[in-house]
Amino acid sequence: MSIKDFLKKISSSPGVSGHEEQVARIIAQEFTRYTHEVNMDSLGNVLAFRKGQRTEEKEPIKILVSAHMDEIGLMVSKIEKGGFLRISPLGGIDPRSLLNQEVVVHGQQDLPGVIGAKSPHILDPEEIEKGIKMEKLFIDVGFSEEEVKKRVSVGDPVTINREFMELSGEHVAGKAMDDRAGVALVLKFLQELQYLNHQADVYAVATVQEEVGVRGAIVSAYNIIPHLGIAVDVTHGDMPGVAEYKTSEIEKGTVITTGPNIHPQIYNKLVEIAREYNIPYQEDITPGPTGTDARAFQISREGIATGLVSVPLRYMHTSVELISLKDIHASALLLARFTASLNNDFLEELISCY
Amino acid sequence: MLMIDIIKKLTEAYGPSGREEGIRDTIKKMIESYADEIIVDTLGNLIVRKKGPGKKIMLAAHMDEVGLIVTFIDENGFLRFSNVGGVSPHLLLGERVIFQNGAVGTIGCEKLESMKDLKFSKLYLDIGVSKEEEAREKVNIGDVAVYYRNCETLGSRILGKSLDDRIGCSVLVQTLMELNEPANDVYFVFTVQEEVGVRGARTAAYRLKPHYGLAVDVTRTGDTPESETMAVSLGKGPAIKIKDTLIISHPAVKKIMKEAAEKEGIPYQLEVLERGGTDSGAIHLSREGVPSGVMSIPCRYIHTPSEMADLEDIKNGVKLLKGILNQPLS
Amino acid sequence: MLLKELSEASGVSGGESEVRRLIKEAVEPYVDELKTDMLGNLIAFKSGSKKAPRLMLSAHMDEVGLIVAGFEESGLIRFSKVGGIDDRVLVSKTVLIGEKKIPGVIGAKAIHLQKPEERKKSLKVEELYIDIGAKSKEEAKKEVKLGDYVSYNTRYQEIGVNYAKGKAFDNRVGCALLIEALKKEYTFPLYGVFTVQEEVGMRGAAVAAYRIRPDLALVIEGTTAADVIELKEESYVTTLGKGPALTFMDTSVICDKKIIETLVELAEKENIPIQFRRFTGANTDAGKISLSREGVRSVVISVPCRYIHNPVNILSLEDVKNTLKLIELFLDKLPEGGKKQAYAND
Incomplete structure (x- = not known):
């Protein structure tokens, strides 16, 4: 399914926090095509597993990439x-x-x-x-x-009750783009991974109940115990009346966040990869725990190295949330290249950097 | 022991958050002979097991109540204090409170220009002494006082302090007493420190790794003059929680509860609570996640010295809980 | 004691590297194992000869500060706050940005240029900027990156009679004390944990406690002292010079009563002045540690500090000394108390 069609389908489906079953089924079905195993946990998170291509005997790196499927x-x-x-x-x-x-x-x-x-x-x-x-x-x-x-x-x-709308160019609008746009991005990421070699085991997770306190992320990270946890979410797009430094520009590429919630090496690596592959990107900071699944990942068990990749979106938490598919594509490409780059040396760097 | 006597005994006991020793002993004595296993854990939760063949179910009712903690004693023996849990300063004027050792006091207020200026910093506790040294003989900094009230019955209604959540504790105690060979492996957990952030339930759930979690607690109502819009009333049965600030109840648990109620012919209500949370908020996020819900007993005037609930709701709560525990669960 | 060096080092939540390096060097000779985790907590381990009790002695390394959030075309730098800071203290202060410690000043419109009604209002973060003397966005970006941490630029100095002024006493004083405590030998397993990101939600402590599984925890902190004019004694929270402060309860934790009682007894016996923190607000690492796994008995011992979270703090070096005495007494006493007293159930 094309990303636009998939986004159209899931954004139109109902799935308010705690009642994600319907949209979860659609997501699970689509994720199944690109992963080796798909499960649902006791809170309803969709956990899709894609095995890495390993050459070494070592324990594989595990990366969890999540987008929340619940909507306000x-x-x-x-x-x-x-x-x-x-x-x-x-x-x-x-x-x-x-x-x-x-x-x-x-x-x-x-x-x-x-x-x-x-x-x-x-x-x-x-x-x-x-x-x-x-x-x-x-x-x-x-x-x-x-x-x-x-x-x-x-x-x-x-x-x-809001139908998905295709606007000029690659822009689309509708309800629940926060964070079904992220879910579509994760699908695109899985699609991209097919064409790349990656050693890391990948867990693509569509989380529940993010909007009421990142609850799906708390239990899914505990369950999976990844080394890296990357949250995929939306962030405020540029608009009149809001200071430029507080927003990201729509169609200017993926947004890579830094700040205390983000592992410095993951942020650095994402930026490095974006540059290497000419993927359009912009940067953003959050001065404390972010309002995303990354908030939960970082403090799961003994601590997870966390990253955050976002798509700029205008009119957040309304039924006319607007994004550009271009930013989804850029973000997915970045994540796929990032995942393909992961190896045990990087894992060691995540601790030795301190 | 009659249900009402259990309620009276538990609601009149002393036990603010972090100082649950007294109430814990009271409950322990009541249930000892009915339990297969009893543990008191690190934070002070009382964990009581009633063995059964089926799923591991964690029931939680919190033992702690809101209170006032002494932060300062002045030279004339007046005490300054802060709140333990959600207490409004407006409720405290003229209120009578009691400490663990039985010391009693009342609450006074500095001269105010307007009632709007009423804050904890303007209030003090008078324990009937005139010097700091005399005060220190009775009370120390860090001691916690609770409302000093008896439990009254007004027809089928009960009026008293700490119905939140000694009602829940009473329901658990009564259920344990009446439960013979449950279909499930049941842990009755009397939790600590719920009022300061559902803390006891968190560590207890981590320890127990239950298959299902169910908190039994009180909830607000929408049946008083010009109250908030809430579809819960006193006397219409226990409520099956749909959601509150800390949890969206798991569909499987809601289903189990509804089916049990319908099978036993117990009236029930559905509850959407906009502000507030219970132990289930912590339980359902424990480890890999625990499907959880809440059985609520409707209660008016929560966190005041005079909370009101209906005995029929409480008795129906016991019936519903028994129905749930006796059902083989998948 | 390393208080001066620690206080002058930069270590805003998430950017604790400089502080961590200092501490690593200081404790390395005294510990059996030293490692960092995924979040950057520094965990020092002294194995002792016995298996129990496992004590987590912790102090957070991070301080409140600022983070670079954007650049104006003019080369001025926009920032956000990291941790709880009163906006009003920021104007006209000097700061150091990033690992290169680029100096800058926090500017605002000069009072002459403000309208009369503007002058009455407090200045919000959005109205302030950092000026590093760059003439353009491009020039500023050569020296400073988005996301660079910004710390107050304050010199440590001993003043008055046995007082010291400096920045980040919350909680470099705790770090300095923990380093000292690690220099002695104990029979029980001791984890000295220098945590990250306390000021943004006690995040380091949460994962460190999960890893360590301590039997009990003692958190060393710098806490508010409000013993200044215009406040009544009941609002002081703590008082400088009256010794270490013990906490009964704060927003995040109700401290273990038995351990508090032990500390009080020890202090009385050895004539160490102590005080109780007369305030139940604010969070500490003990909040996360106490709720780790099956639960951990926890207490907080604090050094009173005036003006915390501001660019300049003041503390009493006498209090620091007494706090160390009390901690060391407790550690010496701990094996005696053993499993029964210090952390067993009633």
């Missing part, structure tokens, strides 16, 4: 009189981006719904000035209370 979303918190549904956020979602969105309530069956909004005629002028709060929002599914209760229960997940 909503959950039914209460069924009110009249059949209106109250909602609770799953992950960091801006209630102001929800007003009058079309949604899908994933109840006994999927129900289309609308997040209600007063018409401007009956609004107080002050209300317009204030951002709306989550507890004031409700979903209207067009059923009476009695009928709703037959179909929906408290705790049912809700996603925004």
